[in-house]
Amino acid sequence: MQAATSHVLKLLPFFSSVLLYFALVREDPQGELWTTCLKCLPIVSLMIYVLIKGFSFNNDYLRSRWILLGLLFSCGGDALLNINLFSWGMISFGVAHTFYVSAFGWHPLKWLIGLSLYIPVVIFVVFVHKHLDEVLVIGVPIYCVLITTMLWRSVARAVDSKNFLTIFCAVGAGLFVISDALIAVTMFLNVDLPCPRLQIMITYYAAQFAIALSTADDGPEPKRKNKIK
Numbered sequence: 241m242q243a244a245t246s247h248v249l250k251l252l253p254f255f256s257s258v259l260l261y262f263a264l265v266r267e268d269p270q271g272e273l274w275t276t277c278l279k280c281l282p283i284v285s286l287m288i289y290v291l292i293k294g295f296s297f298n299n300d301y302l303r304s305r306w307i308l309l310g311l312l313f314s315c316g317g318d319a320l321l322n323i324n325l326f327s328w329g330m331i332s333f334g335v336a337h338t339f340y341v342s343a344f345g346w347h348p349l350k351w352l353i354g355l356s357l358y359i360p361v362v363i364f365v366v367f368v369h370k371h372l373d374e375v376l377v378i379g380v381p382i383y384c385v386l387i388t389t390m391l392w393r394s395v396a397r398a399v400d401s402k403n404f405l406t407i408f409c410a411v412g413a414g415l416f417v418i419s420d421a422l423i424a425v426t427m428f429l430n431v432d433l434p435c436p437r438l439q440i441m442i443t444y445y446a447a448q449f450a451i452a453l454s455t456a457d458d459g460p461e462p463k464r465k466n467k468i469k
Contacts, residue, residue, distance in 0.1 A: 254285035306343035350396035412450020419443040
């Protein structure tokens, strides 16, 4: 209970910054500096959480380091998207997903899970292909592979460990895919969603929160006390 309370307190800046973003940014941002800062602030808060909940450059905190790098490039992607540099923002998020994949690892493989995820993504890419320009026609398929791989590795890890944090992380990875899918259907297919920015950002912040929280149990294995003979 005490440990859970400690983590909640360390996450208060994240919750506060999310509320601040939705309270002050009422319309679609137009690339202003203040909206960019407010959009990035929750991710910066999660980066601080990963650092202060327990962090080191030794191998005991390897997963925390990968996720910290993923959050860093996600923050860069947020800033780039907010100033209408979509292609560069997508590249930054693509790099973030490679770090998340490194954090989740490749064991167990669970290739059937991967196959079941890649098939609908391929269908989606084929469907939107004609709506993409010269740059995105290459970038979008690559990005879709990266984010789908990230989801695959998080789900495979959750199925194997059956730990709350890993399951919650997999849910977060799924929300990340949903958030990006909402961007895709509104941007490429011109689907008119109710309050699209609200849907996109809520699922996005929830996704990053779940991924960052998965580092809560990262660290050295607790030492076993020797039994008194």
